[in-house]
Amino acid sequence: MSAPAATAATDRVPAARIPGSKSITNRALLLAAAACGTSRLRAPLVSDDTVAFRHALAGMGVRISAGPGDAYWDVTGQGHGPVGGGRVWCADAGTAARFLPPFAATGDGAYEFDGSGQLRARPLAPLVDALTRLGVTVRAAPGGRLPLRVAASGVWGGELVVDGGLSSQYVSGLLMAAPLMRSPLTVRARDLVSRPYVDMTIALMRHFGARVDDLSAGRPGEEHGQGAVRIAADGYRAADLDIEPDxxxxxxxxxxxxxxxxxxxxxxxxxxxxxxxxxxxxxxxxxxxxxxxxxxxxxxxxxxxxxxxxxxxxxxxxxxxxxxxxxxxxxxxxxxxxxxxxxxxxxxxxxxxxxxxxxxxxxxxxxxxxxxxxxxxxxxxxxxxxxxxxxxxxxxxxxxxxxxxxxxxxxxxxxxxxxxxxxxxxxxxxxxxxxxxx
CATH class of the missing domain: 3.65.10.10 (Enolpyruvate transferase domain)
Incomplete structure (x- = not known):
């Protein structure tokens, strides 16, 4: 349908007031925190999960300020992983438990991630396994669950196969941390579910200046998030972003x-x-x-x-x-x-x-x-x-x-x-x- 027709439809029928995307808001918060400089995130989702994610980042030393009525959030990153260590409370937010440990690993210090009983019941084993194979010292509760302890001292890149059969969030978390590693990282996802979320992650990483190369280009049946991608260890740059409705x-x-x-x-x-x-x-x-x-x-x-x-x-x-x-x-x-x-x-x-x-x-x-x-x-x-x-x-x-x-x-x-x-x-x-x- 052409854009004029859709605009006409907006004039004819009620317009739903849908808040910002949780998936985009939390990814953008992390990417802005990892970038060098201040990024403005306009129309972020303000909800239990995104506020928990924001508070978790603030507890890791990231400076975040809100505009009037939370119309925007300004995030000031240092261009590297967090330093100093500490306890990071994820509440009910699965994205916090899966995105923040890889980010922490690229920094320095001892971090302990924990959350609600509901979040403790959700699996993290594929993420624990991937971080361990990257040389990160990680200790999780039995079954690969929260609480999760990360002894961070930076991460070398390399090549990694990630089990994406339980959640694509493991893959997204590792991808977003990759530009902060000491050398490029090549990731291949196995049995990936919810591939569009990985595509979203890659698009947002590029928006914040990351260099992500699709190594599966031209190979039948393989697309972003399903074939291999190579992420350069070039860091991120600050960028403003309008958050889409969820x-x-x-x-x-x-x-x-x-x-x-x-x-x-x-x-x-x-x-x-x-x-x-x-x-x-x-x-x-x-x-x-x-x-x-x-x-x-x-x-x-x-x-x-x-x-x-x-x-x-x-x-x-x-x-x-x-x-x-x-x-x-x-x-x-x-x-x-x-x-x-x-x-x-x-x-x-x-x-x-x-x-x-x-x-x-x-x-x-x-x-x-x-x-x-x-x-x-x-x-x-x-x-x-x-x-x-x-x-x-x-x-x-x-x-x-x-x-x-x-x-x-x-x-x-x-x-x-x-x-x-x-x-x-x-x-x-x-x-x-x-x-x-x-």
Whole structure:
């Protein structure tokens, strides 16, 4: 769809107020902290996870100041890894636990990383293994988990194969630390999930001046994040950045439009987006919604009765943060829907496949599940109390189903503050009639 059409759509339909991307905000915070000079990050996400990441960096000696109303954050980096050591609290933020230890390793001092009980339960073994093979002295809790201790004295580069089968964040964390190493680093990811997030990391590294060479260019079937990349040990330079709206968060408002028969536009997310999760709009298109993607906006319009078209399978492995959004509304389809490639979602804030299946069962919806897939059958869902497992994405996904099913409630509505503190207010603003019925 051309940009003028998307702009016209913005004039016709409500525009969703989506906060900044968590993935971009936290990556940009780290890259700016590693750069030499002061970078301005405009429209950052202000949420539990990004504030935790910011505070963790401040505890490592990085100077960060906020503009009026957090309209921007100024980050002053020293062009090298942190020095002095200390205890780094990651709270619930998985990105902090996976991005900051490699950054610390390039500096000097003893660092201890820890977090909440929920974060302690999430695996770090592939990262521990990779750092150890780079010569870093690392000690983790049994099973390769927090608390994690890093004795930092700089890192030599070299060649590294990283297990990306559990999370792409291990790969991203190592890539972002590479320009601060003493020699170039070549990384090849094995069994990588969520490759678009690694592509995002590489694009942002280049924005901050890193030299990243794709060694797989011209090799069939290999792209950034799947084949090998070589990162020069040239450091970073300060750069300003406008943070895009969060595509994962936008999925809830786009899905809500699809199931209420209304239209919603998300400004700031279009063809040029760095975020792979915008592909969620393609899933809604397969389910029968009208989707318009322009240069700088995306609009979704639902069918008149808000019914969805089922009878298909979709691999959402590369956009797994949005699979719950679709699974929660899939009972409104006219035939079963199977979502595949999402096994790594069992290792997030909750076992997300199990959490979705259990909550749909409470709503009277039949599901079938396997190690990395779920099939959702058509149903007339009933009211239920949703068990959120302190997982923001479970809460937001089932809130969308609640627009069609009176009586759906959440046991922990506040957990959305992890990424979208204003979620409930914005959902009511965009869909007042449906929300008031619940």
């Amino acid at each position: 595509a994962s968060t936008a999925s809830y408002m786009l899905a809500a439009a699809a199931v209420t028969g209304r239209s919603v536009t998300v400004p700031g997310l279009g063809h040029g987006s760095l975020q792979g999760d915008l592909r969620f709009a393609d899933v809604l298109r397969r389910a029968g919604a009208l989707v318009e993607v322009g240069e700088d906006a995306t609009t979704v319009t639902g069918t008149g009765d808000g019914r969805l078209r089922g009878g298909f399978e979709v691999d959402m492995g590369e956009i797994s943060d949005t699979f719950m959004t679709f699974a929660a509304i899939a009972p409104l389809s006219d035939a079963p829907v199977t979502i595949r490639g999402i096994g790594h979602a069992r290792l997030k804030e909750s076992d997300r496949i199990a959490a979705v299946a259990t909550n749909l069962a409470a709503c009277g919806v039949r599901t079938d599940t396997g190690r990395d897939w779920i099939t959702v059958h058509p149903a007339e869902p009933r009211a239920a109390r949703i068990t959120c497992h302190r997982d923001h994405r479970i809460a937001m996904a089932f809130s969308v189903l609640g627009l069609r099913v009176p009586g759906i409630t959440l046991d922990d509505p506040r957990c959305v503050t992890k990424t979208f503190p204003g979620f409930h207010t914005e959902l009511r603003r965009l869909f007042p009639a449906a929300a008031s019925a619940n």
